Amino acid sequence: MHGRILADTSFSFGFSGAGAPRREPERPFRVLVLADFSGSAAHDARDSLATRQILRADIDNIDSLMQRLDVRVPIPVGDRAYGVGIHTLDQLHPEELFADLELFAALRNLRARLSDPSRFKEAADEIRSMLSPQTGSGPASLPASSDPAGPGSEADDFSKLLSGEAVPAGESRPAIADDLIRAVVGPHIVPAADPKQAEFVAALDKAIGAEMRAILRSDGFRAVETAWRSLHTLITRLETDETLTIDILDLSKAELEADLAGGPGASALAKLLLSDRVGDEPWSVICPIHRFGPGEHDARTLRGLGAIGAAAGGPVIASIDPDVAGCASVAASPEPESWGEPDEAFQALRATQEASWLMLTTPRVMVRLPYGGATDPIDAFDFEEIEPEVLGTAQAHESYLWGPANVGVVALLGERFSMQGWGFDASAAGDFDTLPMHALPDGRVTPSAEAYLGERAGAKLRSCGLIPVLSIKGRDAARFGAMQTINGNEPPIGSES
Structure with a gap:
């Protein structure tokens, strides 16, 4: 039922999705990152999406961007949460929180x-x-x-x-x-x-x-921390200049959903992205730092993003929960024989025209190591972010800060562009290295990408239209399987675009 509704519903934005123009050798590689950078949950009022600015990000201005966007995180106290200003990445650290709050x-x-x-x-x-x-x-x-x-x-x-x-x-x-x-x-x-x-x-x-x-562990704090640390990962791995740029747009997932629910031609995001082109230069990649999962609601949001990507000129590279492939938890069920049926709404999404502009990774990657004596000691007070008595258990798994792996795909594509220009192979597999991995006191390891998935699990994820993210044993790295869109096509970028 859900798949039929999704497949039968028109999602035209009133502009062509025929594909981006072929990229000339001198055209830059333009990355746009969408995330809840300012912390919408801690702001009483927000500017309308139509009036927001797309901002350039680089290794030298991340703290000034945080100040410009008036980043606030919700701090839970009793049954309430209060917005607290965060002006630098360092202020997300427990040492700073304890000293400042x-x-x-x-x-x-x-x-x-x-x-x-x-x-x-x-x-x-x-x-x-x-x-x-x-x-x-x-x-x-x-x-x-x-x-x-x-x-x-x-x-x-x-x-x-x-x-x-x-x-x-x-x-x-x-x-x-x-x-x-x-x-x-x-x-x-x-x-x-x-x-x-x-x-x-x-x-x-x-x-x-x-x-x-x-x-x-509060949802609002995690959303802001994941957004900024993911951006930091991207801008430290890519050397930006006039040929490769990274821009950001402050946009929460709730705002994204509301914008795409407005009907044909009503998307403020689409109008903003199309109006921000430099000359006739398209966006190369759109990278949302949002969590997507199974069900018709997220499928429709992703379909809308795919339509925007087609019109704006670059694929949308996002991350999604493995539930869409029938796996409730890769940590608890790493073998595909125990998985259920793929999500119906997601399968319907794969059959749409917009699927050719969507690339989705799963599972997640560790954003940072947990704080504690063996990893990142806190001087102001004795603190273990994950309590020693639950380390290595299912309860501890969700205590890590996991984030979307799509940042790794974008980094790999950007690195290939920097080395080879527009002739690079966007579909090739690749490794995302120097990721956090947590060595436990008993000798076990929490790997970089949630679990150690084997070849069968990777093949199953790929057959469902996903880009599998596979932890590499003995290394602080994850391997991305061959890059593809969710309908199994070559990515609409690089030598094939």
């Missing part, structure tokens, strides 16, 4: 006093005093990946204080700060005991770590 101010102060022998007793007595009403039940457990306080809690009152909202009548600022400390530290300390300095600090670090994980 007002949320952690009371905990920073408390930790400093606990770590100072001359002030330890005073700080410890203060904690005992705050926790004294709770001495009857002993320590409760604090889930490592959840918010420490729920709706209407005392910590939520503190979040209102941080955001400038009114606080309950009769509450003083110190009392509310005490409430936050009680909420996040209390579960880790037994007031009746007499812990030493190291034990107090360790308990406080567990509380800080729980808060930090909640931030790093």
Whole structure:
């Protein structure tokens, strides 16, 4: 039913999708990256898509781009999230978040006093005093990946204080700060005991770590971090000049979906991309840093992107979940014999005209290593982003920051262009190296591309119209299978375009 609806619905934008003009040798290789760069979830209002600017990106201006776009990330506090400005890539790091966020101010102060022998007793007595009403039940457990306080809690009152909202009548600022400390530290300390300095600090670090994980794992934070780190990967792997350029457009997935749902000829994105051509130079590649999956909704969005790619002159290279090939999780089910049937809506998408302008990779690649003592130590407090007790489990898998692998395909194509000009072979397989891979204490490895998929899995993904991303054993790299569009055609770029 879904496939029939998708295949029978016209998705014309009112301009020709016959293909890009043949590229002359002097024409540049132009990459356009679409992503939620500014953090739409943390902004109250957004400029209309029609008025947004396409911005040039290079190795020297990534921080200035973040400032120009007023990047904000939603920070979860209790049952609310508050937008916090992020002006450099470094500010996405836990060390910087702990030092900069007002949320952690009371905990920073408390930790400093606990770590100072001359002030330890005073700080410890203060904690005992705050926790004294709770001495009857002993320590409760604090889930490592959840918010420490729920709706209407005392910590939520503190979040209102941080955001400038009114606080309950009769509450003083110190009392509310005490409430936050009680909420996040209390579960880790037994007031009746007499812990030493190291034990107090360790308990406080567990509380800080729980808060930090909640931030790093929130959807809004991950979307912004993935966007900027993926862009950083691209601009550090490609040497940009007048012959190879990288531009960005701030566009969330929700905005993309709304724009493409407007009917024929109503897409502001299409009009923006076509109007931004330099002379008659087409876009070479359109690279959305968004997560796509099975179902008619994403299939229609991808079809719309394919139509824009055809009109704008370059293929859309995106990433998609392996569910479209019948695989719910490559980590849990790496063998294709255990997979289900391919997604019906995606199969219908493969039969459309726009399929010739869509190239999709799967699975994901690791964007960065998890923070921790063996990988990227945090000096300000003791912190392991993935709790040691869950390392190597299915629960830990989604605690990594996975991102779209399409950036690797774009980087490979750009490198080939730089070496060979427009005569390069866009369909050739290639390796994406120097990727993060996580060596676990027990000798196991979390590979660069989620799992170690064999030849049969790669062949299955390719038969479903995808570009398989295969982790290479013993290397911090992933191998892309032969490049293709989702209908099995040669990519409409390079020597064949």
